Amino acid sequence: MDNLNDYYDVNLKKARLAILKESDLFKHVNISLQDDQPMSELFAQGKFTHVINLAAQAGVRYSIENPRSYIDSNIVGFLNILEGCRHNKVEHLVYASSSSVYGKNTKMPLNPHEGVDHPMSLYAATKKSNEMMAHSYSSLYDLPTTGLRFFTVYGPWGRPDMALFLFTKNILAEKPINVFNYGKMMRDFTYIDDIVEGVVRVTKNTAAPNPDWDGDNPDPCTSSVPYRVYNIGNNNVVELSRYIEVIEEVVGKKAIYNYMPMQPGDVPATFANVDDLVSDVGFKPDTTIDAGIKNFIDWYRDYYNI
Structure with a gap:
């Protein structure tokens, strides 16, 4: 399901859909997460065994400009997902959180077994809220x-x-x-194919209670109920300036740099600890930025006829 909103180019979304619709296994439903009646009907009719929720209002910067859209989509909408799963006996709900939840955490690599209680944007706060809401439904309804x-x-x-x-x-x-924080940003850039592989593997690995979970020393990313949280990152931190250099090399042109300070809500560095992903589903993202950026620019030139 996708409501095809105009947060970004709707034609790009329609072009993606055109490819997906080539498969007889695919059906698109155009509704919004926050519309509870259509959502209830979708779940009742679909009889889904598994649900993957990647729908949300995205973006750190936009959450400063338009905070209410994040509450509508990411909080009210996620509640509708949980209610649909609860009432229709879904076997496993997998949902997108974000590295943004780590907020002011600076101990690298960022570890899901550490607490995340200091978000730096409303977007991050809604993603942290999703994790807490999911735990409550795992606890109350064994979801x-x-x-x-x-x-x-x-x-x-x-x-x-x-x-x-x-x-x-x-x-x-x-x-x-525009190069923020004067280029001194560090990011764990993760290629889309690796994300997809991780999502598929995790979906097949149904969350289960952690038999060693201890309420006196509570582990944030597992529980005594069927609840899990994983990082999916490349586990290879890259400076933004190097990322831009690779783009320049592939494009064959030099960038004109406009150096700027850090933006509100942003963080200087991300770096994923993926030990749990490796141990539980046997997968570690490994696409290099050289390969990933080339694939993107090849697609970009083709899509925009450049």
């Missing part, structure tokens, strides 16, 4: 839930408001690129 904290996802068909898209567009057009 298996797994949250996935994605780390800086990039690749073909990505969002036009993300750095790779903006950088590529402006470098090709010989326009300046």
Whole structure:
């Protein structure tokens, strides 16, 4: 389901859908998460065994400009997902969280077994809320839930408001690129195919109670109920300046840099500990930025006929 809102280019969303609709196994339903009656009907009719929720109002910066849309989509909408799963005996709910939940945490690599109580944006707060809401439903209704904290996802068909898209567009057009924190940002860039592989594997690995969970020393990412949280990141931190250099190499043009201070709500570094993902589902993202960026730019040139 996708409501095809205009947060970014609707034509890009429709072009993605056109590819998916080539499969007889795919059906698109155009409704919004926060519309409780259509959501209830969707679950009742679908009789889903598994649900993967990647729908949300995304973006740290937009959450400063339009906070109410995050409550509507990410809180009210997620409640509707949980209610649908509860009332229709869904076997496993997998949902997108975000590395943004780590907020002011600075101990690297960022570990899901550490607490995340200091979000730096409303977007991050809604994602943390999703994890807490999921735990309550796992506890009350024995609903298996797994949250996935994605780390800086990039690749073909990505969002036009993300750095790779903006950088590529402006470098090709010989326009300046905005480089925040004067280029001293560190990111765990994770290629889309690795994210998809992680989601599929985790979906097949139904969340179960941790028999060693101890309420006197509570582990944040497991529980005595069927609840799990994982990081999905490349486990390989890269400085933003190096990321831009790779784009320049692939595009064949130099960027015009517009250095700027850190933006409100942003963090200087992300770096994922993925030990649990490796031990539980046998998967570790490993696509290099050299390969991933080339794939994106090849797609970009083809899609925009450049």
